[in-house]
Amino acid sequence: MEKSARILVAGGRGLVGSAIVRRLTKGGFETVLAPPRAELNLADRGSTDAYFAANKPTHVFMAAAKVGGILANSTYPGDFIRENLAIELNIIEAARQHGTEKFVFLGSSCIYPKMSPQPIREDYLLTGELEATNRAYAIAKIAGIEMIRSYREQYGFSGISLMPTNLYGPGDNFDLQNSHVLPALIRKFHEAKLAHEPNVVVWGSGTPRREFLHVDDLADACVHLMQVYDSSDIVNIGVGEDIAIGDVAQLVSKVVGYRGDIVYDRSKPDGTPRKLLDVGRLHATGWKAKIGLEEGITGTYQSYLEGLRAGAIGAA
Secondary structure (H helix, E strand, O other): OOOOOOOEEEEOOOOHHHHHHHHHHHOOOOEEOOOOOOOOOOHHHHHHHHHHHOOOOOOOEEEOOOOOOHHHHOOHHHHHHHHHHHHHHHHHHHHHOOOOOOOEEEEOOOOOOOOOOEOOHHHHHOOOOOOOOHHHHHHHHHHHHHHHHHHHHHHOOOOOEEEEEEOOOOOOOOOOOOOOOHHHHHHHHHHHHOOOOEEEEEOOOOOEEEEEHHHHHOOEEEOOOHHHOOOOOOEEOOOOOOHHHHHHHHHHHHHHHHHHHHHHHEEOOOOEEEEOOOOOOHHHHHOOOOOOOOHHHHHHHHOOOOOOHHOOOOOO
């Protein structure tokens, strides 16, 4: 990927896409395209084709998706599968038709079976039942992986599929109704601190274990793999270690400066008991994560406070 490449970051205004844009800009790439939805509506075939015809991106990072936490996935499964399938179909086909040289498809660790052996290797895909709370989203992502593989086989399409673990970082979604666990905890503890509440309620038992990757580390891995990796084999992207949700809650409480108690609502779903990715294939390419969890949470909390001050994040 030359510095003069025309690089499209689809979903470039979101958490992952904006991190990739930051990484590419820092790396000196001259033409980084990150169009808003009004300019490129990936759910619309005509809009997608017209954009590719006009802009002719040579490299594409596919960071656009409809995403959410357990509540959103459980409440709107039809929206999640319809919108994600449409986005994938339109952008991958447009890239093929318009001669894109290299394509990075970003999936999710939720593609793996709920009860996968740990850590989860890439070849565990399609070996067991999916987690029910995000099955629709996972199936859409699996379809994208298969589309990339099939296009490589039939058309010689140079696409790779990367599976990130749980992500967080600046620009995250802090809406308590549809955010992921870590930004939701940051907001809950911050608001409890301001209100001098005696306790914070955390969904589930606190025992499930999760792996958390800072979005700037993900962006760095994506740019690295765009340049050095070219295979139909998917690649996990993670840190290689996990932490109990209860311990994450304690860490967020510490970073935010909340002094009350943590109460676990066991009537709420835990989701998958454990989800740790095997990152041996990633490490073999010469890349490892660099940002520690406490450091990353601290920076994310600061970005949340900045968003509140700027009015970009609504107060409770």
